[in-house]
Structure formats: structure tokens, C-alpha cells
Amino acid sequence: MTATLEELIAKKEALEVQISELIAIERTKAITEVLALVDRHTLTKEELFGPSDYKSRNAAKSASEVKYKDPVSGETWNGVGIPPVFLRGRDKKDFRV
Numbered sequence: 001m002t003a004t005l006e007e008l009i010a011k012k013e014a015l016e017v018q019i020s021e022l023i024a025i026e027r028t029k030a031i032t033e034v035l036a037l038v039d040r041h042t043l044t045k046e047e048l049f050g051p052s053d054y055k056s057r058n059a060a061k062s063a064s065e066v067k068y069k070d071p072v073s074g075e076t077w078n079g080v081g082i083p084p085v086f087l088r089g090r091d092k093k094d095f096r097v
Helices: 005-040 045-049 054-058
Strands: none
16 A cells, blocks of 8 residues: 555645644744743843844944144045045155154
């Protein structure tokens, strides 16, 4: 008595449906238990998951320190990006802060 391929596929699909239903039930139970524990012990989100890094991700980036300065105009450059006009054709060492 060997089952046909179609019969085995039908059994597999029925089992997958049962598994999905049981997973949903177990998840609901687990969430209910966790929420009850959080409520009973008055736990905060930070205590459970640590501090939020939202502020650090969205905080304004601080400007890097000035590395070069034109003594005549007072213009500065931090060494990032396109060099300013006052450095063209000159040695950067002469303008180092």
C-alpha cells in the first residue's frame, strides 16, 4: 500500500495548515504571557530592549575640527571636500592650524 504522490502532497498541505494554525496559537499565548510579565513588573521599553539609538542616528553630525586657515581672510577648511581657493597652488603645511 504505497501512497500516490498526489495523496502525499495533500497530506503535506494539510499538515502545513495545521502547523500554521498551531504556530499562530502559540504566538498569541506567548505574547499574552510576555505582556502580563511586563505589566506585572512595570518594565519599560528601555529595560527590555536597551536605550533607543534614534537620537544618535538622527543627531546632527558635529563639524570636524578645522585643519587649515587663511590668515588673511580667516577662511577655514577641515580637509574634507574640495580645497578652498586660498590653498590653490600653495603648500597646505603653511596654512595648518
